Amino acid sequence: MPRTIPVVENILNANDQLAAANQARLETNRVLGVNILASPGAGKTSLILRTITALSSQLHLAVLEGDTASVTIDADKISALGVPAVQINTGGQCHLDAKMVQAALAQFDLKILDCLIVENVGNLICTADFRLGTHINVLIASIPEGDDKPYKYPAIYRGVDALIINKIDLLPYVPFNLDYFQLGVEALNPGLVSFPLSCQTGEGLDKWISWLTRQIQKANSG
Amino acid sequence: MPRTIPVVENILNANDQLAAANQARLETNRVLGVNILASPGAGKTSLILRTITALSSQLHLAVLEGDTASVTIDADKISALGVPAVQINTGGQCHLDAKMVQAALAQFDLKILDCLIVENVGNLICTADFRLGTHINVLIASIPEGDDKPYKYPAIYRGVDALIINKIDLLPYVPFNLDYFQLGVEALNPGLVSFPLSCQTGEGLDKWISWLTRQIQKANSG
Numbered sequence: 001m002p003r004t005i006p007v008v009e010n011i012l013n014a015n016d017q018l019a020a021a022n023q024a025r026l027e028t029n030r031v032l033g034v035n036i037l038a039s040p041g042a043g044k045t046s047l048i049l050r051t052i053t054a055l056s057s058q059l060h061l062a063v064l065e066g067d068t069a070s071v072t073i074d075a076d077k078i079s080a081l082g083v084p085a086v087q088i089n090t091g092g093q094c095h096l097d098a099k100m101v102q103a104a105l106a107q108f109d110l111k112i113l114d115c116l117i118v119e120n121v122g123n124l125i126c127t128a129d130f131r132l133g134t135h136i137n138v139l140i141a142s143i144p145e146g147d148d149k150p151y152k153y154p155a156i157y158r159g160v161d162a163l164i165i166n167k168i169d170l171l172p173y174v175p176f177n178l179d180y181f182q183l184g185v186e187a188l189n190p191g192l193v194s195f196p197l198s199c200q201t202g203e204g205l206d207k208w209i210s211w212l213t214r215q216i217q218k219a220n221s222g
Numbered sequence: 223m224p225r226t227i228p229v230v231e232n233i234l235n236a237n238d239q240l241a242a243a244n245q246a247r248l249e250t251n252r253v254l255g256v257n258i259l260a261s262p263g264a265g266k267t268s269l270i271l272r273t274i275t276a277l278s279s280q281l282h283l284a285v286l287e288g289d290t291a292s293v294t295i296d297a298d299k300i301s302a303l304g305v306p307a308v309q310i311n312t313g314g315q316c317h318l319d320a321k322m323v324q325a326a327l328a329q330f331d332l333k334i335l336d337c338l339i340v341e342n343v344g345n346l347i348c349t350a351d352f353r354l355g356t357h358i359n360v361l362i363a364s365i366p367e368g369d370d371k372p373y374k375y376p377a378i379y380r381g382v383d384a385l386i387i388n389k390i391d392l393l394p395y396v397p398f399n400l401d402y403f404q405l406g407v408e409a410l411n412p413g414l415v416s417f418p419l420s421c422q423t424g425e426g427l428d429k430w431i432s433w434l435t436r437q438i439q440k441a442n443s444g
Contacts, residue, residue, distance in 0.1 A: 040261040040346050040375060041367025068347055071373045092377060094316065094347040122374070124262050125290055125316040125345060144366040144389065145263025151293045152344070153262060155314060167366065173395055174422070200396070 015130055018098035022105060022133025029110035032219035033118065033134030034212070037156060039149075040122030042142035043166040045074045046199035047208075048117055052081050054209045059114040059216060064088065064104050066096040066121045074119065084108060095126040098133055115216045124149070128156040136161045136215060143167040147176045150184030157185060163194040164208065169201045237352055240320035244327060244355025251332035254441035255340065255356030256434070259378060261371075262344030264364035265388040267296045268421035269430075270339055274303050276431045281336040281438060286310065286326050288318040288343045296341065306330060317348040320355055337438045346371070350378040358437060362386040369399045372406030379407055385416040386430065391423045 026033045038044045052061055062084040065075040070089050078085040086107045088100045101118065108116065118134055120127045139160040141149055144167060150157045157163075163185065171178075185192055193211065197204030248255045260266045274283055284306040287297045292311050300307040308329045310322045323340065330338065340356055342349045361382040363371055366389060372379045379385075385407065393400075407414055415433065419426030 039263065039344065040371055041364070067374060069374060069376050073370055073373060092347070094345070121347070122261065123316070123345060123347060125314070125343070126348065142263070142366065144364065144392065148295055149262055151295060152289060152291060154291050170366065170392065170395060173392060174389075 012129065015098045018102055019131035019133040022098055022101050023135065025105060025110065026116065026133065026135070027219075029113065030220050031110055031113045032115045032136070032216045033132070034115060034215075035118045035120055035132055035134035035137045036140065037120050037124075037127050037137060037160065038122060038140035038142070039124045039145060042122070042140045042145065043164075043199050044119050044122070044140060045077060047140060047164060047166065048119060049077060049081065050199050050202070050205055051117070051209065051212065052078065052083050054205065055115075055213065055216075056081065056083055059213075060112050061115050061117060062086075062108050062113050064101065064108075064116060064118045066090060066100070066119055068092055068094065068121055090121060094121060094123050095130050096120050096132055097130045101132045114220055115212075124153040124156050128159055135219065138162045138164060140164040140166050141181075143170045143176050144174050146174075147178070147181040148184070150181065150188055154188050157188040157192075160189065160192070162211070163189075163192050165194060165196040166199055168196050168203065169198040234351065237320045240324055241353035241355040244320055244323050245357065247327060247332065248338065248355065248357070249441075251335065252442045253332055253335045254337045254358070254438045255354070256337060256437075257340045257342055257354055257356035257359045258362065259342050259346075259349050259359060259382065260344060260362035260364070261346045261367060264344070264362045264367065265386075265421050266341050266344070266362060267299060269362060269386060269388065270341060271299060271303065272421050272424070272427055273339070273431065273434065274300065274305050276427065277337075277435065277438075278303065278305055281435075282334050283337050283339060284308075284330050284335050286323065286338060286340045288312060288322070288341055290314055290316065290343055312343060316343055316345050317352050318342050318354055319352045323354045323356075336442055337434075346375040346378050350381055357441065358383045360384045360386060362388050363403075365389040365392045365398050366396050368397075369403040370406070372403065372410055376410050379410040379414075382411065382414070384433070385411075385414050387416060387418040388421055390418050390425065391420040
């Protein structure tokens with residue numbers, strides 16, 4: 001459908017401009033923006049809940065929840081931990097965009113925040129194309145999804161700044177060749193920092209928390 | 223972005239017309255078209271391989287492989303079982319559409335086929351909107367993805383004709399409330415036929431194979 005391409009390009013340009021404005025607004029307030037990307041059920045909410053539990057006594061966090069439907073399952077879990085959560089219902093759209101994030105930013109008191117975590121819609125394709133204005137894109141891969149995902153969804157692996165390999169507690173029960181997986185990742189995104197962990201058991205979470213804390217401290221003092 | 227809506231509507235109308243033409247072409251040749259939908263890593267290819275192994279000695283199957291990248295990992299696995307496989311590289315697009323399927327149909331000898339299985343792109347959102355001309359839409363849910371997926375991705379659950387609940391061998395190792403999951407499914411798609419199974423161990427596959435065989439026989443004699 002070549003006739004639609006100019007429209008798509010215009011949307012992306014407009015989106016990039018809004019994303020830059022969002023980023024500037026976060027930086028004015030010394031807030032680190034973190035965009036969490038994954039397929040459905042890889043553990044986005046679980047990682048965010050674990051991160052809140054580890055950090056919310058020392059740092060001011062908030063969460064922007066992207067969902068394609070109106071259910072507030074995830075936002076409710078986050079609010080229950082005493083952290084501000086704003087839900088964006090994309091109305092069936094398959095990704096967040098910078099305009100949605102811009103509208104949501106108005107609902108947070110950015111001056112007191114250290115880090116805003118954005119939970120994107122569960123999708124490995126469309127989310128890769130839309131900048132939001134966050135500083136760090138974190139992709140969660142999940143062991144039971146299989147070891148071939150970098151080869152099949154290369155675009156999203158190319159564009160991220162950190163990789164969580166979640167559900168490592170399931171490694172004994174599913175076929176997953178870690179070398180093959182990492183070879184694929186390395187070809188797409190050489191040197192990408194990665195954190196094998198389990199949000200279920202807590203194994204490996206400390207390294208992710210330390211790394212994220214350093215990124216937040218850099219943004220706060222920058 | 224309201225200005226884009228008319229374009230999207232036109233695309234969908236054009237797609238529906240092509241989908242109807244694809245379906246008529248399959249029916250002229252008494253071929254059952256089956257569209258397999260799931261998030262990345264839920265087990266689309268594994269289910270197709272299991273289905274081929276069970277049925278290819280009695281029935282003529284073929285597979286149309288949708289991928290967002292040029293890798294032929296899945297198509298190669300299917301070809302290795304001696305079944306015709308055609309790959310569609312969507313060039314980063316997040317779903318198959320009827321035009322892509324139309325082009326691929328020309329590459330099969332439909333007269334000798336009983337069933338064409340389409341493996342859609344791994345995506346729970348965008349794939350729900352585009353009819354392909356297949357007769358049956360089958361959604362694969364996966365136990366490690368969690369029990370809240372019907373609540374979070376309602377559109378795709380509403381539009382399918384059968385549900386596979388894959389990776390039941392992982393039930394002892396992950397939190398998954400089957401009652402909560404099934405309550406969500408029932409609210410969206412009352413009476414939906416479902417097949418709990420494991421493509422890894424083979425458990426539960428017989429019921430899926432029997433059901434699919436009956437659908438193929440109906441289409442062949444219809």
